[in-house]
Amino acid sequence: MSDGYGTPIRLHFDGGLGMDLLAGLGADIAPFPPMELQALSIALSVERKVGGMPIPLFGGTRMGIDLNMVNSTIVIEGIFTDDDVNRRSSAATAAVSVIDFAVNQAQVDTVGQFTQVADRVFYDNLLELTLTEQDGTVLDIFFIAGSGDFSNPGVTNVSSSDSDPGPSGTKIYTHTTLTPPAVIAQSIITALGGSHLNSTITGSVSTSEFAPAAGSSKLTLTQGTTGKMTSNDSVLFRTSGDYAPYHRPFSGGTSATDINNKSAGDKVQDLYGILHNTDRGTAALIVGTAVAVASGGVALAAAGAVAATGGLQTIFNGDYPIGLQIPYNSMIQAKGGKKYSVRNFLIKTGLFQTTGGKISDGNEKSANVEFSTLDDSTGIQGTIQKFDVGYNAGEQHYTYQMVFAPIDIII
Numbered sequence: 166m167s168d169g170y171g172t173p174i175r176l177h178f179d180g181g182l183g184m185d186l187l188a189g190l191g192a193d194i195a196p197f198p199p200m201e202l203q204a205l206s207i208a209l210s211v212e213r214k215v216g217g218m219p220i221p222l223f224g225g226t227r228m229g230i231d232l233n234m235v236n237s238t239i240v241i242e243g244i245f246t247d248d249d250v251n252r253r254s255s256a257a258t259a260a261v262s263v264i265d266f267a268v269n270q271a272q273v274d275t276v277g278q279f280t281q282v283a284d285r286v287f288y289d290n291l292l293e294l295t296l297t298e299q300d301g302t303v304l305d306i307f308f309i310a311g312s313g314d315f316s317n318p319g320v321t322n323v324s325s326s327d328s329d330p331g332p333s334g335t336k337i338y339t340h341t342t343l344t345p346p347a348v349i350a351q352s353i354i355t356a357l358g359g360s361h362l363n364s365t366i367t368g369s370v371s372t373s374e375f376a377p378a379a380g381s382s383k384l385t386l387t388q389g390t391t392g393k394m395t396s397n398d399s400v401l402f403r404t405s406g407d408y409a410p411y412h413r414p415f416s417g418g419t420s421a422t423d424i425n426n427k428s429a430g431d432k433v434q435d436l437y438g439i440l441h442n443t444d445r446g447t448a449a450l451i452v453g454t455a456v457a458v459a460s461g462g463v464a465l466a467a468a469g470a471v472a473a474t475g476g477l478q479t480i481f482n483g484d485y486p487i488g489l490q491i492p493y494n495s496m497i498q499a500k501g502g503k504k505y506s507v508r509n510f511l512i513k514t515g516l517f518q519t520t521g522g523k524i525s526d527g528n529e530k531s532a533n534v535e536f537s538t539l540d541d542s543t544g545i546q547g548t549i550q551k552f553d554v555g556y557n558a559g560e561q562h563y564t565y566q567m568v569f570a571p572i573d574i575i576i
Contacts (some may be wrong), residue, residue, distance in 0.1 A: 172492040172507055174207075174241065175199035176436075177536045177544065179445060179485040199490070199536065200436065202567075204243040207491065209510070212236040237512065238550070239489065239569040245429040246562045257391035260299065260418035262400050264353070264386070266346035267379030268411040270402075282376075282408070288339045288349065290406035296357075296366060297399040297415070299390035304364055306356050307336045322348070323355045335361045346373075346382035346410075353384055365389025375411065375539070392420045397483075413483060429563050433554055440552055443485045445575060489569055490544040492532040497525050507532035509544050512571050547571040 214234040217227030291308035309331040322338040354368040370381040399415040494505040521527045551568035
């Protein structure tokens with residue numbers, strides 16, 4: 166990638182719905198690809214809340230106080246066009262899901278640095294994990310608190326015996342003080358194996374990206390059959406409290422014959438439909454709390470939230486627009502005799518930011534870096550504030566104007 170003139174603006178979503186459906190993408194970008202935007206013009210606006218006030222008897226001298234309060238908007242004007250019907254298909258891929266037992270799902274509703282779940286008593290709140298296979302087979306894994314042998318993590322604390330305490334079926338035993346998140350992640354893989362559920366879903370563990378100190382608490386699950394999978398509840402936790410591990414439904418699968426071409430109108434419908442009804446997953450908790458307050462007072466709010474959501478049945482669509490990557494050509498970052506190197510526009514907020522980190526000299530990551538809400542050097546976090554679409558009869562394209570608001574914390 167030698168320059169940014171051919172690099173599109175990319176609109177990123179929370180992930181989880183299988184955003185490969187959007188704009189005909191997904192064949193080569195998985196599991197949560199961005200939506201590429203054809204832009205004709207871009208306007209970056211910054212408004213600082215500062216003003217001067219005249220001081221009496223000082224000859225018109227003005228004084229102002231700058232509290233570093235800034236409003237920012239990004240206006241993009243562009244077009245949606247039909248995909249190239251001759252576009253080549255890619256190889257089949259399987260849908261993927263990620264669960265991280267070191268992080269509470271509620272923390273993911275904000276943008277920032279996450280911390281490891283400090284009190285393992287949260288794991289005693291786990292009741293059930295339901296996974297759906299590609300063919301629709303539903304698998305249930307139950308969690309039983311306060312018992313089990315943890316001398317061989319992931320093996321001896323998993324059982325399918327009906328004589329054991331708890332519901333009939335595959336069970337994972339947890340213990341408040343003896344069960345680190347890495348043990349639970351490995352236990353899921355054991356439970357899915359031939360000795361228990363004999364599932365086609367396979368799993369692997371790796372170090373948590375959110376809380377590395379937790380160890381191998383990140384569980385990546387892969388379907389055994391390739392193809393699309395867009396069920397929002399393919400990964401579903403049921404709990405007795407306010408803790409549910411970070412998780413995303415299976416998504417990103419394609420088949421070898423999928424071309425996923427979309428017309429300009431298809432693309433408009435994708436974004437137009439999403440923007441009319443999307444959130445970051447907090448709606449169920451808010452509604453549950455509101456119901457509890459109305460019926461039993463503030464003291465019962467937490468219990469009411471659980472009851473109103475059926476034991477905190479957590480479903481996260483993952484279709485919330487959460488970030489932009491806007492490429493530009495940089496000379497200061499160009500190496501090896503090249504004139505340009507492509508970088509993304511960035512906004513560095515928060516305390517202790519250095520000047521070098523805010524200007525182009527510190528913009529070291531390539532424009533094709535994977536976007537992350539945990540890293541403000543990969544793009545601009547925020548959401549869509551306004552979206553206008555225009556169409557002239559007989560044309561094969563739609564015009565649009567998008568107003569994007571950079572925001573660091575969204576709930």
